[in-house]
Amino acid sequence: MSLTTARRGGAEQRRETGRLARPALLLVLLLSLALAVALSPAAAAASSPQPAQPTPSEGIEPPAGSGSFTPAPTPQPVPTSTSAPGSGERLFAENCAGCHGVSGEGFVGPPLAPAGFASLVGPMVVDGGINMPGFAGVLSDAEVEAISTYVADELAEPESREAEVTAGGDLFRLYCSGCHSSTGSGGAMPGLNNAPDIRRYPPAEALAAMILGRGNMPSFAGNTFDVRQQTSVALYVQAIHDPPSPGGAGIGFLGPVSEGAVGGVALFLLILLAVWLAWPTRKAVP
Amino acid sequence: MSGDHDLRRSLGRAFGVRRSPLRPAGRWLHTNLGGSRILREELRHIFPDSWAFFLGEIALYCFIILVLTGIFLALFFQASEAPVVYDGPYAPLAGAKISVAYDSVLLLSLDVPAGLLVRQIHHWSALVFVGALIIHMLRTFFTASYRRPRRLNWLLGAVLLILVGLNGLFGYSLPDDLLSGTGLRIAFSITESIPFVGSAMATLLFGGEFPSSGLIARIYPVHIFLLPAAIAGLLGAHLGLLWLQRHTQFPGPGRSDRTVVGTPLVPAYALRTLGYFLLVFGVCTAFAGFVQINPVWLYGPYRPWDATTAAQPDWYMGWLEGAVRMMPGWDIQIGGLHIPGMFWPAVVLPGLVLTPLFVLPWLDWIVTRDGSFHNLALHAGQHAARAALGAGFTTFLSVLLVAGGNDVFAFVWNVSQPRLLLVLQIATIVLPPVVAVLTYLLVRAWERRGASAAHRPRVAGPHEPDLPPAGSAYGATGD
Numbered sequence: 109m110s111l112t113t114a115r116r117g118g119a120e121q122r123r124e125t126g127r128l129a130r131p132a133l134l135l136v137l138l139l140s141l142a143l144a145v146a147l148s149p150a151a152a153a154a155s156s157p158q159p160a161q162p163t164p165s166e167g168i169e170p171p172a173g174s175g176s177f178t179p180a181p182t183p184q185p186v187p188t189s190t191s192a193p194g195s196g197e198r199l200f201a202e203n204c205a206g207c208h209g210v211s212g213e214g215f216v217g218p219p220l221a222p223a224g225f226a227s228l229v230g231p232m233v234v235d236g237g238i239n240m241p242g243f244a245g246v247l248s249d250a251e252v253e254a255i256s257t258y259v260a261d262e263l264a265e266p267e268s269r270e271a272e273v274t275a276g277g278d279l280f281r282l283y284c285s286g287c288h289s290s291t292g293s294g295g296a297m298p299g300l301n302n303a304p305d306i307r308r309y310p311p312a313e314a315l316a317a318m319i320l321g322r323g324n325m326p327s328f329a330g331n332t333f334d335v336r337q338q339t340s341v342a343l344y345v346q347a348i349h350d351p352p353s354p355g356g357a358g359i360g361f362l363g364p365v366s367e368g369a370v371g372g373v374a375l376f377l378l379i380l381l382a383v384w385l386a387w388p389t390r391k392a393v394p
Numbered sequence: 395m396s397g398d399h400d401l402r403r404s405l406g407r408a409f410g411v412r413r414s415p416l417r418p419a420g421r422w423l424h425t426n427l428g429g430s431r432i433l434r435e436e437l438r439h440i441f442p443d444s445w446a447f448f449l450g451e452i453a454l455y456c457f458i459i460l461v462l463t464g465i466f467l468a469l470f471f472q473a474s475e476a477p478v479v480y481d482g483p484y485a486p487l488a489g490a491k492i493s494v495a496y497d498s499v500l501l502l503s504l505d506v507p508a509g510l511l512v513r514q515i516h517h518w519s520a521l522v523f524v525g526a527l528i529i530h531m532l533r534t535f536f537t538a539s540y541r542r543p544r545r546l547n548w549l550l551g552a553v554l555l556i557l558v559g560l561n562g563l564f565g566y567s568l569p570d571d572l573l574s575g576t577g578l579r580i581a582f583s584i585t586e587s588i589p590f591v592g593s594a595m596a597t598l599l600f601g602g603e604f605p606s607s608g609l610i611a612r613i614y615p616v617h618i619f620l621l622p623a624a625i626a627g628l629l630g631a632h633l634g635l636l637w638l639q640r641h642t643q644f645p646g647p648g649r650s651d652r653t654v655v656g657t658p659l660v661p662a663y664a665l666r667t668l669g670y671f672l673l674v675f676g677v678c679t680a681f682a683g684f685v686q687i688n689p690v691w692l693y694g695p696y697r698p699w700d701a702t703t704a705a706q707p708d709w710y711m712g713w714l715e716g717a718v719r720m721m722p723g724w725d726i727q728i729g730g731l732h733i734p735g736m737f738w739p740a741v742v743l744p745g746l747v748l749t750p751l752f753v754l755p756w757l758d759w760i761v762t763r764d765g766s767f768h769n770l771a772l773h774a775g776q777h778a779a780r781a782a783l784g785a786g787f788t789t790f791l792s793v794l795l796v797a798g799g800n801d802v803f804a805f806v807w808n809v810s811q812p813r814l815l816l817v818l819q820i821a822t823i824v825l826p827p828v829v830a831v832l833t834y835l836l837v838r839a840w841e842r843r844g845a846s847a848a849h850r851p852r853v854a855g856p857h858e859p860d861l862p863p864a865g866s867a868y869g870a871t872g873d
Binding site: 137145150278285286287288295299300344348354355357368377379 | 443444445447448449451452484485486487488489490503504508510511514517518521522525526529572573666669670672673674676677678679680681682683684685686687688689691692693694697699700701702703704705706707708709712799800801802803804805806808809810811812
C-alpha cells in the first residue's frame with residue numbers, strides 16, 4: 109500500500125487524461141459506423157417489408173409474352189423485314205429452326221419441349237450457350253421477345269407451362285445440389301471436371317444440361333424428369349440466378365468456408381483496434 | 395475519520411477533478427458505500443497495458459452481444475418441426491412444405507424489421523467469439539501465463555472453449571435448413587460410432603433414430619438457456635479469479651512478480667474497455683450489415699434425402715470435419731464389436747487433441763518442475779520448447795481446418811479434390827513436426843543472439859510466500 113501512496117503524483121494524472129482523448133475519437137468512429145450500418149443492405153432489407161428479391165409473379169408464373177429480359181419497357185419500332193403476321197414464327201424459322209428443328213423437336217440443338225416460359229428463352233437467345241450463338245447484336249429486343257413468346261407458347265409442350273419454381277427447388281436440392289451446391293455456386297468433382305457455377309450461364313442452359321448431360325453430369329430428361337419437372341428446375345435456377353441476398357455481400361455463396369474467412373478478417377480488425385487502444389500515449393511524462 | 399477522507403480523495407480522483415460531471419456519482423457512492431475500503435481499492439484496480447490483454451475481452455464482449463441479440467431472436471424463433479406451408483415473401487419457396495422452425499427463421503430474416511441484421515450480428519459475433527477465445531488461449535500459452543497461480547483459471551478457460559463451441563454447433567442446427575440438418579446428421583453418426591454405448595447414447599440425446607422429430611425442441615433450451623447459463627457462470631468465475639490474481643504482465647521497468655504497472659480501473663481503464671466493447675459491437679454490426687451470413691432461404695429446408703456440396707460446419711468445427719474427411723475409413727469388426735470409421739477422427743482424435751488442453755498447466759509442471767508463482771508473462775521467444783510445441787499443435791489443427799473445406803478450396807483454386815486431400819493428408823503428418831523444429835531452431839537462434847535478453851524479467855522472485863501479491867503499484871516513473 110505504501111508503494112501506491114508513494115508514487116501518487118501529477119504524472120499519472122496526466123496519463124489518465126491523455127487516455128480520455130481516445131474514447132472521444134472512438135465515439136466519432138462508432139457514430140460513423142452506426143450511420144454506415146443504418147444504410148447497409150441488411151438494415152435496408154429489414155426496414156422495407158418486402159426484401160429486394162423476385163416478386164412471386166416474376167418467379168412462378170410469368171405472364172405469357174412478357175419476357176423479363178427486355179431491358180427497357182419502351183416499345184421498339186417493329187422491323188420492316190418481319191412485318192408479316194406471325195413474325196415470331198417467321199423469325200424462328202429464319203434463326204433457330206436450322207439447329208432446333210422446324211417445330212423445335214431438336215437437331216443440333218436440344219428439343220425445345222421444356223422451354224415453356226418466354227423469360228427462360230429470352231436470355232438464352234440474347235446470350236447464347238456453349239454451342240449456341242448469342243443473338244445480341246443480330247436480333248432486336250422486340251424480335252427476341254417475339255421469338256421467345258412463340259417458342260414458349262407454340263413450340264414448348266403445354267405441360268411445361270405448368271411448371272412451378274417451388275417444385276423445381278425441391279428437385280434441385282435432390283438432384284443437382286450434390287454437385288452444384290444448393291446455392292448453385294458449383295462444386296469440386298474428381299478429375300477437375302468441376303460442376304460449374306450455374307450463374308455463368310443463362311438459366312435455360314440448365315434445360316440443355318439436363319437434356320444432354322454434360323461431362324460428369326448425367327442426363328436427366330426422360331428417364332428422371334418429365335418435361336414439366338425439367339422446366340420447374342430451370343425456373344428455380346432462374347430464381348437463384350441473381351441470388352436474393354438481402355443480407356449484403358454474398359461472398360461467393362460458398363457457405364461457411366468463406367464466412368469463416370471473413371470472420372477471421374473481423375477478428376483481425378478487432379485485434380488491430382486493440383493495439384491502437386493500448387498504444388502508449390504518454391510521451392510528455394518525465 | 396481519515397479513512398473517509400481518503401475515500402473522498404480517491405473517489406474524487408477516480409471520477410475526475412472538482413467540476414467533473416461525474417462528481418454526483420462519486421458523492422452518491424461515497425454516501426452510500428462510504429468508508430468501504432474494498433471499494434476504494436477496487437476502483438483503483440490496476441490493469442497492465444498491452445493489446446494482448448484485450449483478446450479475452452473480445453470474447454467477453456462477443457458473449458454479451460450474443461446474449462443481447464439472442465434475446466431478440468428468441469422472440470421470433472419457434473422450436474418446432476411441425477409442418478407448415480410457407481407463404482412469406484420469398485418466391486422460390488412459395489407454397490413449400492417446411493418446418494415451423496425454418497418458417498420462423500425465414501420470417502425473422504425476411505419480414506421482421508431489423509430481424510436479418512440482428513440474426514447476422516448474432517452469427518458473426520459467434521464466429522468472432524470462438525476465434526477470440528482461441529487467440530486468447532494461444533497468447534496465454536505462448537506467454538506461459540497458465541502457470542501457478544493461474545492453473546485453475548486456464549482450466550476454466552478450456553472448459554469455456556468447449557462449451558462455447560458446442561453452443562455454436564447447436565445454434566447452427568436450429569434453423570432447420572439444409573446445412574443445419576446435414577450437420578446434425580453427422581453429429582448423430584459421430585455419437586453412434588462410439589463402441590458399446592454409442593447407439594444408446596445417440597438414441598438418448600437425439601430422441602430416437604435420426605432424423606427424429608422433436609430434435610430442435612430438444613436443442614433449443616440447451617442453446618438458449620443451459621449452455622449460456624453454464625458459460626455465464628464459468629465466465630464469472632474466470633473473471634473473478636482474474637480480478638483476484640490480476641493479469642500477468644510483460645516484464646518491464648518497475649514490473650515484477652509483486653508489482654503491477656498499468657492503468658487504474660476508474661476512470662481510464664473503464665472508459666477504454668467500454669469503448670472497446672462498443673468497438674466490438676460496432677465491428678460485428680458492420681459485418682452483419684454488409685456481409686451476408688448463412689442465407690438459409692437459399693440453402694432451402696432440410697430434407698433427409700437432400701445433399702449439397704459446400705456443406706461445412708461453422709469454422710471452429712472445421713478441424714473435426716477435416717479429420718473426418720482425411721481419415722481413411724478404418725471400419726473394424728472384432729467379433730460382435732463394430733467400430734465405424736467415424737470413431738477414429740471424430741471421437742478419438744478430439745479426445746487426443748482436447749485432453750492436453752485440460753491438463754496443460756500440470757503437464758508443464760511435470761516437465762519443468764517449476765511450481766512457483768509467476769505474475770510476469772514470458773515472451774514467446776523465451777522458451778523454445780514451449781513455442782515449438784505450440785506452433786506444431788496449431789499447425790496440426792490448421793491443416794485439419796483447411797481439409798474441412800477441401801471441396802470448396804479445390805473448387806476455388808481449381809485443383810483436383812482427391813489430390814488436394816492427399817496433399818493435406820501428408821501435410822497433417824509432416825508439417826507439424828517441421829514447423830515445431832523450425833520454431834525451436836529459430837527461437838534458439840534468437841535467444842543466442844541475445845535479442846531476448848532485454849526482455850528477461852529483472853525481478854525474478856524465487857518463491858512467493860502464499861497468494862499472489864495484493865499490492866499494486868502503478869505509475870513507475872519513466873515507464
